[in-house]
Amino acid sequence: MKFIDVYFSPKQISNPETFSPSPRKPALVVANWIETSLPIRIIDPVPVTRKQIAHAHDRSYVHGVLDCDLRNGFCGRQRDVAESLPWTSGSILSAARCALDNGLVACSPTSGFHHASYKSGFGYCTFNGLMVTALVLKAEKKSGELAFWTATSTTVMELQKSLHDLLLTGFVMSQRNTALHPIPRDLSIS
Template sequence: MIAWYADHFVLPLPETHRFPMAKYRQLRERVAAELPDVDLREPAAATDAELCRAHDAGYVDRASRGELSVNEIRTIGFPWSPEMIERSRRSAGATMSACRSALREGVSVNLAGGTHHAKHASGAGYCVFNDAAVATCMLQAECGIARVAIVDLDVHQGDGTADILGDADDVFTLSLHGDRNFPFRKEVSHLDVALPDGTGDQAYLAALDQALATMSRRFEPQFVIYLAGADPFEGDRLGRLKLTRAGLAARDARVFDFCRQRGLPLAITMAGGYAERIEDIVAIHFATISAARALHRPAA
């Protein structure tokens, strides 16, 4: 299985910044140490043309040039720097690369990504460019894939993905998220499942089963992009849900089984995670990657 990484494109942040940037490096190091059969590769950066399939060209240009307003930068949550743009382009490139790899081998992983708050003409919530939307547009424009499902199981609604793709007939955006969590003004996905604070394993998995069944009735995907957020975890500082690690593993298994039973290629991104201990975030993401290897089929 190929896993794409871009953690060495470092986004400089103040020491007091709460975003756990180190998780990406630690995740790659653990994969390298414990899963030697996983092929770690660096992606190319997403080009302007690739980004502009999903994003407004003026926004891409202003973001790249450092011409976003103070309010736009504040909404993104990162201080602007050339490194921020390069990392964002690489993260989008990693999801596109994971999609191409998954078409050949069944499954592939971006060890970052899941930047689902970036909208057509703006960024937000630590998201500059929406990698799942960019990759979806790439699949349709370049790879002969007509219908893509985006299964977003980050604890926060995929409002940016809904803004970009929520009206598309050839895409299905599914978001299972905390009702009272960020973003406080939600967009409309093809299927939104809003969960109350404190939702635990049993209720979450029942809601996921129903959501996947509903998606299956309404839409026949040819490819799935899965945002495997670590932030529904009970120890997450921002999540407000109460899934255990076993519950998160069962969540992943539901998505993997959905794809396996239908023979669907699957690209996985890590999305959010804000546990008090960064080791917990890494462990949750690592478990997802470990389980995904069972879906891998060697390229012909």
């Protein structure tokens, strides 16, 4: 049976006072995917360490945010946000490692990365998990190429349709090529 590994943990979720759905969206999306019986397998991600986050961010900023001494991307010092951050970046790093190891698609249902800068968070983004992932993999001398597909949509239905379309067309990500290649219909992914 075909399925996509989804790296998700409830530890990625936080509840800051904000109108942004970003901190709660991963749980809603994963719940919807499970409810609609999409062929996914949920795998616990490995949280990133402070040292790994510091590959992409100033160490004093990393420690300040995680110790709740500095403001996060939500302009606050919420403990639940600080505790979720290693898991959100860990989700994308875990998915990237999986894709590199097996040459297939892996999913990290996360958001809130692209506005963070080296020494500060902005626009509901505290750390840039994409840069953390790229720099950690570079430091580990992981070879291969990854293509990151990001969903900018804010609705669960649009995200579900995107994953469903990907599964229906049977695409895999090759570690040797940046393009997506169709899976032969007789190939079973396990």
